[in-house]
Amino acid sequence: MKTDVPPLLVLAWGNPSRGDDALGPLLAERLQGHAQAAPLTQRLEVLTDFQLQVEHALDLAGRERVLFVDAANGLDQAFLARPVHPARGGGIGSHALAPEAVLQVYQDLHGQPPPPATLLAVRASAFELGAAPGTEALADLELAFAWACRWLSGEHIAQEVPA
Amino acid sequence: MTEPTRSLETAANPQGLRRIVIDPVSRVEGHGKVTLLLDDQQRLQQVRLHIVEFRGFEQFIVGRPYWEVPVMVQRLCGICPVSHHLAASKALDRVVGGWPVPVAADRIRRLMHHGQIVQSHALHFFHLSSPDLLFGFDADLAQRNIVGVAMAHPEAARQGVLLRKFGQEVIRITSGKRVHGTGSVPGGMNRAVAREDRDVLRAQLPEVLGWAEAAVDLAQRLHTGLPPAYEHFAETPAAMMSLVGPGGAMALYDGALRLRESDGRIAVDGLQDQRYRELIDEAVKPWTYMKFPYRRALGPEAGWYRVGPLARIQNCDHIPTPRAEARRQAFIAAHGGRPVHAVLATHWARMIELLHGVEMVAQLLDDPVILGGPLQATGERQRSGVGVIEAPRGTLIHEYEVGDDDLVKSCNLIVSTTHNNQAMNEAVRSVALRYLDGQTITEPLLNHIEVAIRAYDPCLSCATHALGQMPLSVTLRDARGEVLDHVLRSSTGETQRGATPHPMERAQ
Numbered sequence: 001m002k003t004d005v006p007p008l009l010v011l012a013w014g015n016p017s018r019g020d021d022a023l024g025p026l027l028a029e030r031l032q033g034h035a036q037a038a039p040l041t042q043r044l045e046v047l048t049d050f051q052l053q054v055e056h057a058l059d060l061a062g063r064e065r066v067l068f069v070d071a072a073n074g075l076d077q078a079f080l081a082r083p084v085h086p087a088r089g090g091g092i093g094s095h096a097l098a099p100e101a102v103l104q105v106y107q108d109l110h111g112q113p114p115p116p117a118t119l120l121a122v123r124a125s126a127f128e129l130g131a132a133p134g135t136e137a138l139a140d141l142e143l144a145f146a147w148a149c150r151w152l153s154g155e156h157i158a159q160e161v162p163a
Numbered sequence: 164m165t166e167p168t169r170s171l172e173t174a175a176n177p178q179g180l181r182r183i184v185i186d187p188v189s190r191v192e193g194h195g196k197v198t199l200l201l202d203d204q205q206r207l208q209q210v211r212l213h214i215v216e217f218r219g220f221e222q223f224i225v226g227r228p229y230w231e232v233p234v235m236v237q238r239l240c241g242i243c244p245v246s247h248h249l250a251a252s253k254a255l256d257r258v259v260g261g262w263p264v265p266v267a268a269d270r271i272r273r274l275m276h277h278g279q280i281v282q283s284h285a286l287h288f289f290h291l292s293s294p295d296l297l298f299g300f301d302a303d304l305a306q307r308n309i310v311g312v313a314m315a316h317p318e319a320a321r322q323g324v325l326l327r328k329f330g331q332e333v334i335r336i337t338s339g340k341r342v343h344g345t346g347s348v349p350g351g352m353n354r355a356v357a358r359e360d361r362d363v364l365r366a367q368l369p370e371v372l373g374w375a376e377a378a379v380d381l382a383q384r385l386h387t388g389l390p391p392a393y394e395h396f397a398e399t400p401a402a403m404m405s406l407v408g409p410g411g412a413m414a415l416y417d418g419a420l421r422l423r424e425s426d427g428r429i430a431v432d433g434l435q436d437q438r439y440r441e442l443i444d445e446a447v448k449p450w451t452y453m454k455f456p457y458r459r460a461l462g463p464e465a466g467w468y469r470v471g472p473l474a475r476i477q478n479c480d481h482i483p484t485p486r487a488e489a490r491r492q493a494f495i496a497a498h499g500g501r502p503v504h505a506v507l508a509t510h511w512a513r514m515i516e517l518l519h520g521v522e523m524v525a526q527l528l529d530d531p532v533i534l535g536g537p538l539q540a541t542g543e544r545q546r547s548g549v550g551v552i553e554a555p556r557g558t559l560i561h562e563y564e565v566g567d568d569d570l571v572k573s574c575n576l577i578v579s580t581t582h583n584n585q586a587m588n589e590a591v592r593s594v595a596l597r598y599l600d601g602q603t604i605t606e607p608l609l610n611h612i613e614v615a616i617r618a619y620d621p622c623l624s625c626a627t628h629a630l631g632q633m634p635l636s637v638t639l640r641d642a643r644g645e646v647l648d649h650v651l652r653s654s655t656g657e658t659q660r661g662a663t664p665h666p667m668e669r670a671q
Contacts, residue, residue, distance in 0.1 A: 050244070109320065109324065
């Protein structure tokens with residue numbers, strides 16, 4: 001296991017130019033700023049990407065805890081946080097993996113369980129190319145950000161949290 | 164043998180059937196939609212694959228300063244942003260009078276591009292294709308995926324992940340960042356490769372070359388071991404288009420357009436990329452947002468063609484790197500020298516290209532010019548330019564017109580998935596004809612539709628990939644338009660049966 005990486009990893013994904021799909025990267029940006037002010041910089045690494053992929057399993061090595069962040073279509077609340085565990089999944093294309101599948105890849109590659117992981121899903125509804133996130137989505141982002149700050153400090157790391 | 168499918172695009176007696184209209188709102192339900200229409204005798208009358216995410220690309224770009232374009236177009240596609248980055252740069256090289264770019268910039272761009280080929284092809288094969296080939300099309304979805312591969316063949320899965328990682332490191336050292344890099348600019352590059360970065364990757368090359376060779380071995384072994392029933396699976400004879408270099412060499416970064424007929428005869432050769440409009444045009448159909456490119460000489464109905472690995476490996480006369488060329492010759496010999504149109508052969512072709520990509524990376528890392536020297540060129544401005552590149556999934560065309568105010572006045576993008584639109588539709592029709600049985604969407608039918616689409620790996624999810632999206636929906640309707648069955652399949656492999664189609668997907 002790698003030991004030279006910050007113990008906390010926030011891995012957020014989404015397309016910044018696709019309306020509410022930007023929520024993941026935006027929350028990651030906010031957390032990065034929060035960590036610098038806290039200061040938690042030495043304990044936190046923030047990664048963003050367009051989508052979750054197999055190689056992100058390599059980024060999980062050496063972490064104490066991992067927070068996955070993505071926009072979520074069809075949520076009936078501002079955000080949802082829940083623990084995620086390794087699980088197998090399929091798909092029609094190569095464009096994205098579910099967080100559970102990334103954890104499973106980690107487990108299969110390393111022969112040991114991945115670090116504890118939480119999925120923070122932020123409500124999203126509009127994904128038009130070139131559009132900014134909607135007003136409601138940004139309001140939901142604020143609530144999710146507040147929760148994520150508590151996650152950084154060690155709170156709410158396991159239980160499911162409704163808004 | 165291949166069954167005729169072309170007539171299934173539009174029913175012969177549409178007044179007796181019902182037309183399905185896909186509204187933009189219904190995009191939230193599935194990135195790819197397959198609609199199947201039956202007549203009163205329960206025979207298939209119409210099969211269509213709707214890919215509904217390709218809207219608004221051009222509007223996203225028009226009105227922007229041209230120098231922003233190579234960076235912003237990376238947001239069009241999350242899986243091959245480098246291809247858009249470089250195609251836009253090549254087009255705008257012409258606009259700024261910076262073509263050809265300095266040799267150092269040319270080599271660094273090629274290095275970046277082949278890194279993209281390696282990482283994308285590795286992902287596709289190990290994530291998508293090998294599970295189908297290893298476990299069979301009807302295997303449990305819980306096994307038929309990358310994690311299933313990792314469990315059954317851990318070393319192959321590990322090498323797949325590390326090959327992808329290697330390709331991404333090549334991109335990082337050339338573009339400056341792991342994602343959303345900014346290295347390529349109109350007229351050249353804004354950075355050279357750091358010596359220490361180059362040395363780190365060079366040290367990995369012997370191992371990486373071994374993994375790439377093993378990947379071709381695995382793809383070849385899986386393909387030749389397929390049951391005879393799958394020999395012609397979703398076979399769709401089609402003309403083949405790609406760039407080729409001098410002497411007909413495979414050329415993934417730059418070259419002239421070649422088009423080969425489905426029987427292997429070369430129809431068009433040496434066409435300069437700036438003149439692509441002389442060769443192809445695009446048709447619009449009322450039932451889908453995605454256009455249908457076609458050869459002008461043959462018209463929209465007969466002029467469709469295929470792009471991508473299966474086309475490229477047969478369209479070129481040779482691959483200009485020795486290991487991949489030996490593998491290409493083995494591929495050709497294994498098929499008796501006849502043109503290959505069975506879509507499952509795409510996976511073998513893709514791994515040969517991956518090996519070529521690694522060989523090219525090795526060559527380019529050995530070239531000291533990538534470490535420095537003049538990186539940008541300028542010259543007399545032009546109003547417009549075309550950039551053509553062979554992206555992992557096939558030919559990618561960017562065309563821009565730029566005004567005196569430096570703002571983009573118009574643009575036209577033809578992405579690989581659009582080139583393959585008709586070919587994918589034909590493949591789905593072939594599968595539906597063979598596997599639809601009765602009035603339900605069976606698991607075998609759904610699985611086989613997925614396998615046919617996966618061979619092309621269309622950019623279904625370029626736009627969004629939020630949690631909760633359903634990448635595929637399949638709807639079966641009777642002659643009165645009533646829904647007989649409707650199935651959604653999620654990115655995690657869950658199937659929702661009997662769901663109601665989105666209300667905006669209404670009959671007309």
